[in-house]
Amino acid sequence: MEALLSKIENITTTEEAEKLLLAYHPTQSPLFNKALTLAKEAHVHQKRKSGEPYIIHPILVATITALVSDDESMIIAALLHDVVEDTDYVIEEIEAIFGSDVAHMVEGLTKIEYIREEELIPSTSNKKLISSALTFRKMLLSSIKDVRVLVVKLCDRLHNMTTLNALPIEKQQRIAEETMVVYAPIAHRLGISKLKNHLEDLSFSYIYPDAYAKIESYIEKNRQNLQLKLNIFVTNINKLMKEEGFEEGDFEVFGRVKHLYSMYQKMQRKGIGIDEILDLIAIRILVKEDIDCYRVLGALHLKYKPIISRFKDYITIPKENGYSTIHTTLFNDDGIVEAQIRTFEMHKTAEFGIAAHWRYKDGRQQKNRVNLEWLESLQYQNDSVEEFYSLAKGDLFSDDISVFSPAGDYYTLPRDSVALDFAYAIHSEVGDKAVSALVNKRKASLLTTLKNGDIVRILTDENAKVHCSWYDTVMTSKAKDGIRSACNAKIRECNELAEINIQNYLALSSDKPKEFLEEHFKVISNQELSKIEFDYCCHPKMGDEIVGFVEEDSSITIHHKLCQEAYKLMKAKKPMVFVTWADEKSARYQLIISLQNRKGILAELLNKLANLDLNVLSIELGIKSSESAEFCKLEVETKEQNAKRLEEKLSKKFKLIEIISLNDAYSKK
Numbered sequence: 199m200e201a202l203l204s205k206i207e208n209i210t211t212t213e214e215a216e217k218l219l220l221a222y223h224p225t226q227s228p229l230f231n232k233a234l235t236l237a238k239e240a241h242v243h244q245k246r247k248s249g250e251p252y253i254i255h256p257i258l259v260a261t262i263t264a265l266v267s268d269d270e271s272m273i274i275a276a277l278l279h280d281v282v283e284d285t286d287y288v289i290e291e292i293e294a295i296f297g298s299d300v301a302h303m304v305e306g307l308t309k310i311e312y313i314r315e316e317e318l319i320p321s322t323s324n325k326k327l328i329s330s331a332l333t334f335r336k337m338l339l340s341s342i343k344d345v346r347v348l349v350v351k352l353c354d355r356l357h358n359m360t361t362l363n364a365l366p367i368e369k370q371q372r373i374a375e376e377t378m379v380v381y382a383p384i385a386h387r388l389g390i391s392k393l394k395n396h397l398e399d400l401s402f403s404y405i406y407p408d409a410y411a412k413i414e415s416y417i418e419k420n421r422q423n424l425q426l427k428l429n430i431f432v433t434n435i436n437k438l439m440k441e442e443g444f445e446e447g448d449f450e451v452f453g454r455v456k457h458l459y460s461m462y463q464k465m466q467r468k469g470i471g472i473d474e475i476l477d478l479i480a481i482r483i484l485v486k487e488d489i490d491c492y493r494v495l496g497a498l499h500l501k502y503k504p505i506i507s508r509f510k511d512y513i514t515i516p517k518e519n520g521y522s523t524i525h526t527t528l529f530n531d532d533g534i535v536e537a538q539i540r541t542f543e544m545h546k547t548a549e550f551g552i553a554a555h556w557r558y559k560d561g562r563q564q565k566n567r568v569n570l571e572w573l574e575s576l577q578y579q580n581d582s583v584e585e586f587y588s589l590a591k592g593d594l595f596s597d598d599i600s601v602f603s604p605a606g607d608y609y610t611l612p613r614d615s616v617a618l619d620f621a622y623a624i625h626s627e628v629g630d631k632a633v634s635a636l637v638n639k640r641k642a643s644l645l646t647t648l649k650n651g652d653i654v655r656i657l658t659d660e661n662a663k664v665h666c667s668w669y670d671t672v673m674t675s676k677a678k679d680g681i682r683s684a685c686n687a688k689i690r691e692c693n694e695l696a697e698i699n700i701q702n703y704l705a706l707s708s709d710k711p712k713e714f715l716e717e718h719f720k721v722i723s724n725q726e727l728s729k730i731e732f733d734y735c736c737h738p739k740m741g742d743e744i745v746g747f748v749e750e751d752s753s754i755t756i757h758h759k760l761c762q763e764a765y766k767l768m769k770a771k772k773p774m775v776f777v778t779w780a781d782e783k784s785a786r787y788q789l790i791i792s793l794q795n796r797k798g799i800l801a802e803l804l805n806k807l808a809n810l811d812l813n814v815l816s817i818e819l820g821i822k823s824s825e826s827a828e829f830c831k832l833e834v835e836t837k838e839q840n841a842k843r844l845e846e847k848l849s850k851k852f853k854l855i856e857i858i859s860l861n862d863a864y865s866k867k
Contacts, residue, residue, distance in 0.1 A: 199392040199549075202265055206258055206360060210250060212238070215257040223264040223273055229296060233274040236295070240285040248364035255357060256280055262353040266390065266550050269346065275303035276350045282308045306347035307354070313338055334380060348384060352393045355381045359400040374404035389521050389551025398459040406462070413458050416472045421455070428453035428479050431535055435481060435498075442497045449494075450484040450542075469792035469829045469855045477527060480536040484545050488513060491524055491539045498537060502528035508536075510650075513544070515600040515608050520547050599650040611648065615673045618644040621656040622677040629680045631658035645671050664688075666760055670788075670860055685760065689743070692759050695768040696745055703748060703773035720780040721746060721754060727775075730754045736761035739815070740784045740835065746777035785839050786815070786860040789832045792853035793819070803830070806851050812836045829855055 202222070209215050216234070220226065237256050244252035260276035267273075274296060281287045282304055289308070293301035314334055342348055355377060362370045378401040385394035403410040417424070435451045456478055464475055483494050491513055498504070508527040516522040524539040540548060600608050601620055609623045617637065621644065622629030635642045636655040645668065648654065664684035672678055704711060709724040716730045718740070728751055736758040738744050743759040747767055754775060757764035768774070793799060800819065807814060813835040838844045841859050848854045 199265065199396065202262065203360060203396065206261070206357070209254060209258065212251050212253055212257070215254045215261070219257050219261045219264065222261050223270075227270060230270055230274055233277045233296060233300075236287075237277045237281060240281045240287060244284065246361070246364070248361060252280075252284075255361075259350070259354045259357050262356055263350055266349060266353060266393070267346075271299050271303065272346050272350055274300050275307065275346075276353060278304050279307040279350060279354060283311055303344060303347050303350065306342050306344060307351060310338060310342065310347070310351055334376075338380070345388065348388065349390070352381055352385050352388075352390065352397070356393055356396055356400075359397060362400075362404065370404050374401040377401045378405060385551075389517070389547065390549075391551070392549045395457045395459075399457050402459040402462060409462055410458060413461055413472050417455060417458070417478075424455055424479055427530075427533070427535075428455075428481070431479075431481060431530060435483065435537075438497055438501055439483070439494070442493060444485070444490075448486055449490075451481060453479060453481045455479055466855060469790075469853060477534050477536050480538065482538045482540070482545070484540060484542050486541060488541060491541065494539050495524055495526065498526060498528060498539075502530065504528055505534065513540075515610075517598060517610055520551065523548060599648060601648050602651070602653045604653060604655050612673045615648050616645045616671060617642060617648060617654055617656065618668060619672050619674045619677045620648060620654050622672075622674065622680050624656065626676070626680050628656055628658060629677060630664065630684060631660060631662045632656050633659045633662045644668070663762075688760060692745070692765065692768060695765075696759075696774055699768060699771055699774040700776055702771070703775060706773075715780055718780055719746075719754075719756070720778050722776040723748075726752065727754055728752045730756060730777075732756050733761075733763065735763040739786075740779060741786070744777060744779070746775050748773040748775055784813075784835045784837055785841075786833060786835050787841065787844065788856075788858045788860055789834060789848065789854065790829055790856040791832065791848075792829045792855055803852075807832075807834065810836075810847055810851070811838075833860065 202218075205218060209218065219234075223230070234257075238253050241251070241253040241256070246252050246255060256277050256279060259279065260273050263276040264273050278292060278296070278300070282289050282292065289301055289305050292304050338348075358373070359377060362373060365373070377397055382394055382397040382401065385391075385397055432451050432453050439449050439451065440446075461472060461475060461478065464470075465472060485491060485494060505527040508525065510525040513522045513524055522540065522544045525536065526539070527534055527536050598610050599613050599615065600610055601615075602608050603624070609620060611619055611623060617635035618629060618632060621632040621635070632644055634657045635644055635646060636657065637646055637648065637652050639653070664681055666681065666685040666688075669678060669681045669685070672681065704724055706725075711722050711724040714721045714723060714727055716727070719730055721727060721730070730746070731753065732738075733755050738756065738758040745757050745759050745764055745768070746754045747757070747764075749755055754777065756777065757767075791803070793803065804814065815833040815835055817833075818831040836844065838847075841857060845854065845857050848857065
């Protein structure tokens with residue numbers, strides 16, 4: 199892919215583009231040649247923003263598609279993907295000439311643009327892109343049933359990203375954000391790492407140009423040294439392979455410097471600088487058979503000291519998208535090196551993912567059936583930017599663990615998932631009815647953090663109760679959606695009961711209801727109140743939804759609206775009044791801050807937070823992400839509702855790694 203993109207950068211004429219396409223798709227059929235001719239004729243008078251002939255774009259998109267897949271129907275669809283949208287041709291003509299398979303894909307590609315124009319905020323808008331981008335992605339995934347359409351669209355987006363410099367800065371930023379939010383995650387879940395990595399790096403360069411430039415500069419300054427380390431290690435591994443009996447041609451060893459956005463993610467996740475990342479380089483060892491992968495693994499672990507915590511076997515337990523590789527990290531004389539061991543066939547699947555499942559056999563196309571259910575699970579419903587990134591990080595970008603059912607079925611979950619995540623991964627009904635778990639045959643709570651390889655059994659009960667506080671503990675969007683749905687249903691029921699009980703108590707007097715302000719509360723009642731106090735069964739925080747019950751001495755007792763005791767009182771028709779917080783509603787956030795390990799640092803931290811008018815609800819100290827980096831995790835309460843403004847304030851005082859809005863799961867969406 200790197201070689202192709204390098205060639206694409208220098209293409210300026212139709213003839214050069216066509217020559218490149220024929221090099222990557224050397225066995226052309228008459229139908230392919232007809233498509234190329236039609237595309238050139240259809241776009242003959244059109245120009246791109248750069249001034250180049252428009253036809254260069256579909257030809258190069260088809261070239262990238264040819265690299266990703268040998269499905270000629272996809273390559274033809276790539277050539278024709280803009281014909282129906284931008285020229286006088288209609289889909290019926292395409293079907294008559296090229297058949298229903300090609301026409302189906304061209305129609306799907308055209309539909310994507312229609313959805314995009316309808317749902318995506320234009321580049322001229324000042325509104326946040328994230329909400330409309332999520333809607334666009336949701337509709338895209340629900341309406342495009344042929345995964346080949348998504349693959350061609352990813353190739354189309356990659357070529358567009360390589361030509362962004364011809365557009366205004368505002369549009370560059372928007373398209374890059376859209377790529378990062380919509381297309382890179384889809385490429386990731388389809389397993390097409392070649393497309394995903396380039397989409398991320400190109401987007402990264404436009405979204406965070408300063409951070410990109412800093413990392414790129416560091417890599418360039420150290421490129422010779424890094425390449426020298428790679429060359430030495432590759433040479434040593436080649437020698438080791440021959441010592442283990444592998445013959446020339448039976449294996450291949452090559453190295454690479456990791457892509458820039460993955461470095462940036464690691465820096466953000468661990469709160470470290472680029473110079474603190476120890477594993478900037480990685481090697482891949484390709485062999486012929488599955489069993490050879492384990493021979494290589496044994497040889498590596500006997501020769502070099504492995505970091506066992508980083509070992510992952512995706513051959514025994516492949517990822518949902520078909521990815522199979524052994525990952526291990528080794529101590530070398532010059533630092534640490536990540537090694538990936540896979541077969542040649544696994545390598546093709548890892549590089550090109552789901553697109554590698556299309557083959558030609560005896561002139562007829564053979565397709566593996568592809569289940570898109572897991573892909574459609576990316577349809578997040580929430581419009582909160584912070585929650586999106588929280589969900590996306592859980593479902594898309596975090597390390598995976600594999601957890602087994604007692605029957606031996608395995609489920610891939612984000613790292614730090616709990617037993618309840620596993621329950622919802624099995625089925626939403628299992629999650630809703632879950633009461634406890636057996637982890638490795640030992641009884642455990644539903645909030646027990648799972649480890650790679652755990653065997654988990656979920657115990658259910660028809661009368662199980664969902665606790666809304668679990669929302670912030672589970673990791674997967676499926677579990678969060680299940681908890682949110684159950685809590686919203688409970689809120690609706692409580693609202694109905696409260697309304698009836700309030701009306702019955704107002705009805706006891708002919709006096710007109712008045713508004714009373716008592717400390718932090720606003721109460722509407724037609725009778726005088728003696729005092730307001732909390733009960734001891736629940737502990738509502740400022741901003742939580744609350745209810746008020748009238749006692750015999752005309753005092754009001756405050757409960758959390760989702761308190762079980764409050765629910766019993768409502769069902770028993772205890773008199774109620776309308777009550778809400780009088781003060782401005784507070785917002786809650788989770789912060790991760792890089793913190794030096796030195797005397798007095800905690801007092802300094804708390805003092806700075808107090809000066810920013812932040813109330814600390816919880817704090818977790820001494821969390822290590824590496825030998826040299828420590829951070830703390832806090833939950834804070836503040837009247838600042840704008841997370842971006844808060845992030846800017848905090849970043850001036852601290853090395854802020856992450857900020858996530860903790861909207862209550864039971865709040866109305």
